[in-house]
Amino acid sequence: MSVTTYTVTGMTCGHCVSSVKEEVGEVPGVTGVEVDLESGRVEVTGDSPDDAAVRAAIEEAGYAVAG
Amino acid sequence: MSVTTYTVTGMTCGHCVSSVKEEVGEVPGVTGVEVDLESGRVEVTGDSPDDAAVRAAIEEAGYAVAG
Numbered sequence: 001m002s003v004t005t006y007t008v009t010g011m012t013c014g015h016c017v018s019s020v021k022e023e024v025g026e027v028p029g030v031t032g033v034e035v036d037l038e039s040g041r042v043e044v045t046g047d048s049p050d051d052a053a054v055r056a057a058i059e060e061a062g063y064a065v066a067g
Numbered sequence: 068m069s070v071t072t073y074t075v076t077g078m079t080c081g082h083c084v085s086s087v088k089e090e091v092g093e094v095p096g097v098t099g100v101e102v103d104l105e106s107g108r109v110e111v112t113g114d115s116p117d118d119a120a121v122r123a124a125i126e127e128a129g130y131a132v133a134g
Contacts, residue, residue: 012079013079013082013083015082015083015085015086016080016082019082
């Protein structure tokens with residue numbers, strides 16, 4: 001089990017949060033996604049999901065990963 | 068055919084626009100909904116849809132009608 005935190009920019013409302021959760025949740029190995037809209041903090045829990053795939057999913061949802 | 072314009076506050080992104088379009092589009096008599104995110108302008112076209120029903124739909128979507 002791993003927990004990785006990403007900082008995502010561009011999320012403005014609850015719909016944005018839902019989009020990110022949905023896309024990241026589809027990445028193989030991901031078991032949980034927590035998002036804090038205010039800070040842009042996205043905490044991804046899972047069985048070592050591929051970092052590049054998680055980042056791609058966030059971008060797929062329409063947002064940018066900082067750093 | 069009537070066109071009524073509302074000013075809606077609280078929409079922050081394209082998802083918000085979609086929510087408003089969807090809810091207002093379900094009001095009986097509404098045939099078209101145009102939304103400008105920047106200004107919050109929502110233009111409702113239809114066969115004289117009920118004004119209170121349109122306002123209720125906007126609030127149902129989670130936003131406020133100004134005025």
